[in-house]
Amino acid sequence: MTFLGSKNQREFGMSYIEFNQVSKLYGYGVNQVQALDNLSFKLEKGEFLGIMGPSGSGKSTVLNLLAQIDYLSFGKITMDGTDLRDFSDGQRAKNRQKKMGIIFQDPNLLSSLTVKENIELSLLALRVNRKDVEEKVFDIANRLNIESLLDQNVFDLSPGQQQKVSAARAIIKEPELILADEPTGSLDSKSATYLLQFLTQLNREHHSLVMVTHDPFAASYCDRIIFVKDGRLFAQINRVDSRQAFFESIVEMQATVGGGEGYDF
Numbered sequence: 001m002t003f004l005g006s007k008n009q010r011e012f013g014m015s016y017i018e019f020n021q022v023s024k025l026y027g028y029g030v031n032q033v034q035a036l037d038n039l040s041f042k043l044e045k046g047e048f049l050g051i052m053g054p055s056g057s058g059k060s061t062v063l064n065l066l067a068q069i070d071y072l073s074f075g076k077i078t079m080d081g082t083d084l085r086d087f088s089d090g091q092r093a094k095n096r097q098k099k100m101g102i103i104f105q106d107p108n109l110l111s112s113l114t115v116k117e118n119i120e121l122s123l124l125a126l127r128v129n130r131k132d133v134e135e136k137v138f139d140i141a142n143r144l145n146i147e148s149l150l151d152q153n154v155f156d157l158s159p160g161q162q163q164k165v166s167a168a169r170a171i172i173k174e175p176e177l178i179l180a181d182e183p184t185g186s187l188d189s190k191s192a193t194y195l196l197q198f199l200t201q202l203n204r205e206h207h208s209l210v211m212v213t214h215d216p217f218a219a220s221y222c223d224r225i226i227f228v229k230d231g232r233l234f235a236q237i238n239r240v241d242s243r244q245a246f247f248e249s250i251v252e253m254q255a256t257v258g259g260g261e262g263y264d265f
Ligand SMILES: Nc1ncnc2c1ncn2[C@@H]1O[C@H](COP(=O)(O)OP(=O)(O)OP(=O)(O)O)[C@@H](O)[C@H]1O
Pocket: 026, 027, 033, 034, 035, 053, 054, 055, 056, 057, 058, 059, 060, 061, 062
């Protein structure tokens, strides 16, 4: 994967992903909902982008389009210069399997399998050999502090533990793009910080990340935040200073756009 070195250099590179006046409509007639309305933004390779905005503003729709599990209605999305509409359904599935790690809001684990079996699934699908699979599972479990859970059934886990397993499953194949929808939503603050530091570490190792979150603390780990309201780009802010200063500007912007949870504006 091509990487453009330091974060300053990234600004001069070709955009990895471009949303160009993207609209998404669900349903028909009186039941039609416009989830996205002419939304345009770019993601550079190696960037950690946050998406924030009020409930129902279209954040998950953006992730679903990026994950190629949904189709846009109007506009254009390119990835590495290729229009996503040029991919067949088979190619879209392959892109997801090979290039992406997705941490959904709902961990969506297979309840008939153990933690270890859930985590290794994506590697087995990529035909990684058994010895490497074992090593990678233990490494990721160790890094996320869930090694003692590996032989448990997933239905015995707390929501926070399930979210970590979901993150491990998404990340283990070292995807070039990680998509995360509220990845810290069900975690206690210690685990949330741990996962965010882990995502930051992956970003330093040149993975691109897009994270949807309502939480300014989680968002402060990103390089840049786009704020979406009513399916449109409302504002964007870059991290130029300390994480604390970035957190404060995020909270300030959230007060304008709306959509914070547990913050009394
Ligand atoms: N499959 C669908 N069918 C119909 N409407 C949908 C569908 N998915 C999303 N919507 C609608 O599209 C709009 C945007 O939804 P989306 O889930 O993208 O918002 P969001 O910003 O992620 O919200 P939240 O923060 O609550 O998760 C909402 O009005 C939602 O009800």
